[in-house]
Amino acid sequence: MENLSTKDIVKKYEFRFSKSLGQNFLIDNSVLGDIVNSAEVNKEDLVIEIGPGVGTLTKELLKKAKKVCAIELDSDLIPILNEELKEFDNFELIHKDALKVDFKEIIGKEDSVKVVANLPYYVTTPIISRLLNEQYKFKSLTIMIQKEVGERIAAKPNTKEYGALSILVQYYCDIDIIRRVSPASFIPRPKVDSIVLRLSKLDSPRAEVKDKDMFFKVVRQCFNMRRKTMWNALKGLKLPGETIESAFKNAGVDQKRRGETLSIAEFARLADSICELL
Known part of the structure; x- marks a missing residue:
């Protein structure tokens, strides 16, 4: 042909x-x-x-x-x-x-x-x-x-x-x-x-997370408001302020950072910390 x-x-x-x-x-x-x-x-x-x-x-x-x-x-x-x-x-x-x-x-x-x-x-x-x-x-x-x-x-x-x-x-x-x-x-x-x-x-995802939905929810929230600090961005999750504050502390992530500075591993730690506090 x-x-x-x-x-x-x-x-x-x-x-x-x-x-x-x-x-x-x-x-x-x-x-x-x-x-x-x-x-x-x-x-x-x-x-x-x-x-x-x-x-x-x-x-x-x-x-x-x-x-x-x-x-x-x-x-x-x-x-x-x-x-x-x-x-x-x-x-x-x-x-x-x-x-x-x-x-x-x-x-x-x-x-x-x-x-x-x-x-x-x-x-x-x-x-x-x-x-x-x-x-x-x-x-x-x-x-x-x-x-x-x-x-x-x-x-x-x-x-x-x-x-x-x-x-x-x-x-x-x-x-x-x-x-x-x-x-x-x-x-x-x-x-x-x-x-x-x-x-x-990949054979398994790049980071192990407790709750995939929460992981991607945190990611989306941070990039929907990418010019804001993560503390301000995560207010959109409608969680108590002390819960978010504890999550940052437990994850070892500075709440004044912006989402665009975090690695996948850091997002995973933060999302897991939120899950542990709920």
């Missing part, structure tokens, strides 16, 4: 891009190769691809994976993907919103699951949050996202990029920055640079 480029396929089917779906298709083969290589896909892997576009990356993944299950929301892309990838018997296409898909059903009893995605800006955080918070059994998540969001994910304490998203991802994963991607690598061209990250799931 002829190996058509993304541009060729778009032209062949007279495909019209949807602004509302934030569609930008990758046309740079070197980036495509880097995504496939960094995902380290092999014949034991079920690959879940979110947002396959016209299937250029999907085709490369299909050559290496045991199976690729692609999730696509745009109805106009479904017949294109079915036609362009019909030679592969290890391909499954799900026409659905990735935020509503039952990932547990897709994964089933598979032991080696890897997620690959070129995510539009507007769904990046909700999809990553869902994949991590709902404890799906995957080994890695290789994603191409807006550079600014990627920098927030990989940010360290004491930087302006560091926030609740940094902590969420770093709590569950190791992060590798694979490469930056310029707007010229896509059609249509986005207005911003992109970045490819690989998130490798």
Whole structure:
């Protein structure tokens, strides 16, 4: 079968891009190769691809994976993907919103699951949050996202990029920055640079906490009011002042610090101290 480029396929089917779906298709083969290589896909892997576009990356993944299950929301892309990838018997296409898909059903009893995605800006955080918070059994998540969001994910304490998203991802994963991607690598061209990250799931979270909900509640509270001291930010938990004060003291965290200065381990100690006092 002829190996058509993304541009060729778009032209062949007279495909019209949807602004509302934030569609930008990758046309740079070197980036495509880097995504496939960094995902380290092999014949034991079920690959879940979110947002396959016209299937250029999907085709490369299909050559290496045991199976690729692609999730696509745009109805106009479904017949294109079915036609362009019909030679592969290890391909499954799900026409659905990735935020509503039952990932547990897709994964089933598979032991080696890897997620690959070129995510539009507007769904990046909700999809990553869902994949991590709902404890799906995957080994890695290789994603191409807006550079600014990627920098927030990989940010360290004491930087302006560091926030609740940094902590969420770093709590569950190791992060590798694979490469930056310029707007010229896509059609249509986005207005911003992109970045490819690989998130490798840790065997257990980076910090052991007594109550995960409380941990993330404390984190969110501190970053919702990031310019305030943690003492002021945590008033939002509606706990007695003496409880919050004791929690800071027991955790060995100065209540005058701001949330952006705390490591994951410090947030964990503080959240555990609050739990012990309730």
